[in-house]
Amino acid sequence: MRHRLLALAAGTALLATTACGGGSQDPPSSEGGDELTQLTAGVIPIVDVAPVYLGVQEGIFEEHGIDLALETSAGGAAIVPGVVSGEFDLGFSNVVSLIVAREQGLPLATLTNGATSTGEQGADFGGVFVAEGSDIESAADLEGTTVAINTLSNIGDTTVRNSVRVAGGDPADIDFIELPFPDMPAALETGQVDAVWAVEPFGTVIRQAGGQQITSNFVDTDPDLSVAAYFTSEQRLAEDPELFDSLTAALQESLTYAEDNPDAVREVLTTYTEIDQSVVDELVLPRFPAEIDRDSVQALADLMLEDGLIDAEADLDTLIR
Structure with a gap:
């Protein structure tokens, strides 16, 4: 099992390729002859951002007058300051990071939803996993x-x-350690940790190696949990509101296209990641509704306050556009 798991994990390391505009020195033009506005988005090379890659591939952003360049970062910790500084016009991050940033005074505003839980226990794109034969059977x-x-x-x-609370356990008695997603399958198999919280494609890697999922923590929080969002800075919104209306419309169309075309989502994954095809075929995709589920974000914010991630109730009116 060990060699099989390590091989699968190595084959699914998310080494991103760039998805930038063409090499022509002349600005690209739309079909109507107007020059496109060049924007840059900071994204993470994971399953969740497939809609924006599809939007570029299918010409959706061009139809709205935008030439969108996609630049990859390791995570939201790099993307948030990039958006605030103006390095990125648009960013992608999980909702908790955005709430924390906003509560720290960073002027961020969401444009659209990014990725949403499937709402199906045991069949979501994120979950808690244990090794084959583990005594851990529930949260x-x-x-x-x-x-x-x-x-x-x-x-x-x-x-x-929250999953532990829902199951009747004491979450205060858990030792959380920080570990990159690609390292989790091997750490679980070798006994370095008792359990991991993993998202796709690593959940599928663990399942293929015999690991077991004990709970779907996103579903436990809210079946319609808005996990991540596309966002920008209030300054950029104020500078050109019409442009960002067009960008928002293009994002919404891209999300709808991805929701309606799951095979295209799986296919585009191979253009910006190195996920093994056997994993691509089996992984669980998020849902991609265009609108943020505000009630689910409020549920997250309440948990954050309970756990001390924020000191006061989150002001979602300033974050959710």
Whole structure:
């Protein structure tokens, strides 16, 4: 099992390729002859951002007068300051990171939803996994264990703690450690940790190696949980509101296209990641509704306050556009 799991994990390392505009020195033009406005988006090379890659591939952004260049970052920690500084016109990040940033005074505003839970327990794009043969059978059994998440004090441990509460356990008695997603399958198999919170494609890697999913923490929080969003800065919105109306419309169309064409989502994944085809064929896709589910974000914000990630009730009116 060990060699099989390590091989699968190595084959699914998310090494991103760039998705930039053409090499012509002349600005690209729309079909109507008007020059396109060049914008740059900071994204993470994961399954969740497939809609924006499809939008570029299918010419949706061009139809709205935008030449969108996609630049990859390791995570929201790099994208948020990039948007604030103006390096990126648009960014992608999980909702918890955006709430924390907004509560710290960073002038961010969401444009559209990014990725949403499937709402199906045991069949979501994120979940808590244990090794084959583990004694841990439910979220309540996580008491007294070590659980790996990709980033501390974020959406992973916030929702996992909630799963433990829902199951009747004590989330205070969990030792969370920070570990990159690609390292989680091997850490689980070798016993470095008792459980991991993993998202796709790593959930599928673990399942293919015999690991078991004990709960879907996004579903436990809210079946319609808006996990991530596309966002910009208030300054950029104020500078050109019409442009960002066009950008928002293009994002919404891209999300709808992805929702309606799951095969295209799987196909485009191979253009910006190195996920093994056997994993691409089996992984669980998020849902891609265009609108943020505000009630689900409020549920997250309430959990964040309970866990001390924020000191006061989140002002979602300033964050959700």
